[in-house]
Amino acid sequence: MFERMLEDVNPRVAAILEAALDGREISLEEAECLLEAEGADRHALYWAADKARQEDVGDDVTYVVCRNINFTNICYVGCSFCGFARHKHESDAFVHDTETLLEKCADAIERGATEICMQGGIHPQKDHAYYHEIASAVKAAFPQLHLHAFSPEEIDFGHRKSDMEIGDYLAWLKEAGVSSLPGTAAEILDDEIRDILSPRKLKTDRWVEIIKAAHRVGLPTTSTVMYGHIESPRHIAAHMGLIRDVQKETGGFTEFVPLGYIHERNELYNVLGSRPGATAPEDLRIVAVARLFMRPWITNIQVSWVKMGHKLGQVALDAGANDFGGTLMEESISRESGSQFGENTSPEDFRRLIREIGRVPVERGTLYQSLRRFDDPALDPVTPVAPVTPVAPEGESGPERSAEESASLQVIG
């Protein structure tokens, strides 16, 4: 069937796809070519990526039961694509106190969470010890939780306030309870692009330095890319090349997550004139290219349902992805920042969505260890739908932001 399909495909694209399926590593130029595939070339790409996915990880589709907690939205960095950050004097700025964080963790556990993902803005009055305090408090209260916390931007900030070596600082956070780091704040790992997106943010070399140091001290990380704004296929290919090179050296990435940029209500679109996000074919194309490009180094390619929605997410799982991401569990829904998809996805919904495309749902831990395989729908657990605990502002806390804004920190941090 593939041979017949290739008859209509550009010979260069056909050769790259055949090579990738034969197990040859594809080059940056080849990835760039695939990122521009259209028509029959694009359909062949999706097909090849799906075949590679099946060979690499089989038909299981994983998801993680987790909760996102953003402990503050006060941030001085000023990324042009961010709809989340607030100045401390704004009426909806917040810093959650420890009690609030612990209440959110307790609620998450009641709803089956195995992971807490914690990230926040870069609060200029906080320092390295702040992150340690948060991690210690959560881990002391809930030792069973996997604490997936602090973006490279937060690590950079905390580290610069400390007098430690970067490895020592990361080891100190690990000792406090951090088990892995989100590989966010990556956006596009190209300083020319970064200088436009967020001139005050950490540069490419520093992102790589922090990630490698984390991997060296035994803190695995995810890896991400944010696309659909001002970048070109060349930037995406180079970004993926850098991630692949780091993985060859450290083996510390658990997954690669393409994250589509959401353009509404930010400076990057409204003032700087970025594109209004990626098209659906682009969303699928980057997932497919990631599958072929990263093999065999990174075999978990995640779909961001927050960015793509459930239905396009299902299609992406047929174009190279094997993971549906996390439940997130945010309790409020807002369209303020423009996404229609930023709401909780329950484990039941994940299982239904996965079965609808003929695959097998598997609940995983943060590090992709299989926790429960759901072969037979008749044997599914009935998960109690716990009421979401409304967390009233108290102490330093103020009103919470929307689910999408919270979820968007996955991307940006």
Ligand code: SF4
């Ligand atoms: S993306 Fe993160 S670092 Fe940048 S402004 Fe928003 S909260 Fe701050």
